Amino acid sequence: YASDRLFWSSLDVAPPQMYFGADTGVFRIYPARQSQECGVYDPRTRPWYQAALPSTISTKVKPRRVVIILDTSRSMGDPLIKGSNQTKLAYMQETVKAVLNTLSPNDSIAVIRFAEIARLVDQPMQLPPYLWEKATTSTVNSIIDEVNKLEVNGRSNWEEAFGFAFDLIQDSLKSIAAVEVDSSCDFENIAVMFFSDGQYNLPDGATDKSIVNFVSTKVNETKAMGDNSVFMFLYSLGYNDPSGPEKKISCAG
Numbered sequence: 001y002a003s004d005r006l007f008w009s010s011l012d013v014a015p016p017q018m019y020f021g022a023d024t025g026v027f028r029i030y031p032a033r034q035s036q037e038c039g040v041y042d043p044r045t046r047p048w049y050q051a052a053l054p055s056t057i058s059t060k061v062k063p064r065r066v067v068i069i070l071d072t073s074r075s076m077g078d079p080l081i082k083g084s085n086q087t088k089l090a091y092m093q094e095t096v097k098a099v100l101n102t103l104s105p106n107d108s109i110a111v112i113r114f115a116e117i118a119r120l121v122d123q124p125m126q127l128p129p130y131l132w133e134k135a136t137t138s139t140v141n142s143i144i145d146e147v148n149k150l151e152v153n154g155r156s157n158w159e160e161a162f163g164f165a166f167d168l169i170q171d172s173l174k175s176i177a178a179v180e181v182d183s184s185c186d187f188e189n190i191a192v193m194f195f196s197d198g199q200y201n202l203p204d205g206a207t208d209k210s211i212v213n214f215v216s217t218k219v220n221e222t223k224a225m226g227d228n229s230v231f232m233f234l235y236s237l238g239y240n241d242p243s244g245p246e247k248k249i250s251c252a253g
Contacts, residue, residue, distance in 0.1 A: 005031075015030070017029070017030065017031065018030045019043075019048075021043025021044065021046070021049045022043075023044070025042050025043070025044055027041055027042075027043045044102060045101050045102070063106045063107050063108060064103065064107040064108070064191065065107070065108045065132060065169075065172070065189070065190040065191065066099075066103065066107065066108070066109050066110075066132075066135075066190075066191050066193065067109075067110045067111075067112070067132065067165050067168065067169060067190065067191070067192045067193070068096055068099065068109070068110070068111045068112065068192075068193045068195070069112045069114065069118075069161050069162070069165050069192065069193065069194045069195065070092060070096065070111065070112065070113045070114070070121070070147075070150065070195050071092075071114060071115070071156055071161070071195060071196035071197065072089065072113045072114065072115050072150050072151065072152050072153065073114075073115040073116075073152060073153070073154055073155055073156035073199070074115075074152050074153060074154060074155070075088075075152075075156070075197055075199045076088045076089045076092070076152045076196075076197055076237070077089055077152040078197070078238065079238070080237060080238045081238060088197050088237040088238050089150060089151075089152055091237060092195045092237060093147050093148065093150060095195070095235075096111070096147055096195070097144050097147060097148075099193065100135075100140050100143060100144055100147075101140070103135035103140060104135065105134060105135060105136045105137070106134075106135075107134070107135040108132040108133065108134055108135060108172070109132060109133060109134075109135040109139070109140070109143065110130070110131075110132040110133065110165075110168055110172075111143050111146075111147065112161065112164055112165055112168070113150060114156075114157065114160060114161035114164070115152075115153055115154035115155060115156060115157070116154045116155055116156075116157050116160070116202060117157070117160060118157075118160050118161045118163075118164035118165075119164075120168075121143055121146045121147060121150070122139075122142050122143045122146045128167070128171070129167075129171035129174075129175070130164070130167060130168040130171055130172075131168065131171055131172045131175055132168065132169075132172045155201045155202050156196065156199060156200045156201055156202065157200065157201075157202035157203060158196070158200040158202075158206070158211050159202075159203055159206060159210075159211060159214055160202070160203070161194070162194075162211075162214060162215050162218060163214070163218070165192060166218035166219075166221070166222060169190060169192075169222055169230070170221070170222060170225065173222070173225055173226065173228065174225075177226070189228075189229040189230070189231060190222070190228065190229065190230045190231065191231050191233060192230060192231070192232050192233065193233045193235070194232070194233065194234045194235065194249075195235045195237060196234075196235075196236065196237065197236065197237045197238050198236050198241060198244055198246065208244065208245040208248070209245075211245050211249070212245050212248045212249055212252065215232070215249050215252050216249075216252045219232070219252045230252075232249055232250045232251075232252055233250065234246040234247075234249055234250050
């Protein structure tokens with residue numbers, strides 16, 4: 001640092017204090033300073049980093065629209081892997097909280113839980129229309145509190161979950177269009193993240209094909225509403241069947 005300072009001083013330049021955060025979590029500050037907790041600070045969770053971060057589903061820095069769907073049916077209480085003390089639900093909770101902490105206040109978020117019926121995690125009694133919320137610190141903290149309280153119960157209805165999610169997405173897009181004359185510059189591609197163990201048993205008569213067709217129809221309806229793209233991310237917990245519907249639904253966007 002001393003040699004750097006001498007060099008810049010010889011040019012009559014005084015560089016300002018600078019920060020650098022990498023997508024690996026590495027953090028550098030200039031001029032350097034001593035810290036008692038080296039490696040604890042993660043820039044990826046800081047507002048200044050998140051605000052400048054291009055969307056993972058876009059090449060531009062724009063608000064992100066993220067809808068997360070969580071399976072809380074009874075089978076999610078089973079161990080993640082045989083012999084493990086961690087349940088599928090517990091693993092899902094930790095993963096979702098990590099995702100929530102990457103959002104900035106400019107982003108929008110909705111987290112849905114489902115078993116036999118679907119509900120917003122932080123607003124279980126809300127009536128339609130369902131809307132995503134700005135991912136402010138208070139909103140994210142409120143959602144995280146509710147995610148921590150999740151318990152398993154009932155059977156799993158994927159069609160109910162996806163139907164609720166796309167009703168919310170379409171209602172939110174209509175809400176934006178109603179208040180903004182030209183909202184195209186504010187639109188972001190929409191990410192739908194779905195967590196389940198792959199064991200659906202509702203509605204009666206549901207098949208992989210019927211669920212894939214249902215989601216594909218909903219994606220196409222959303223695209224037809226304007227210049228919208230929907231990216232589907234499905235995560236199977238403790239279950240991996242390449243022939244299952246997850247991959248086909250992921251390709252529906």
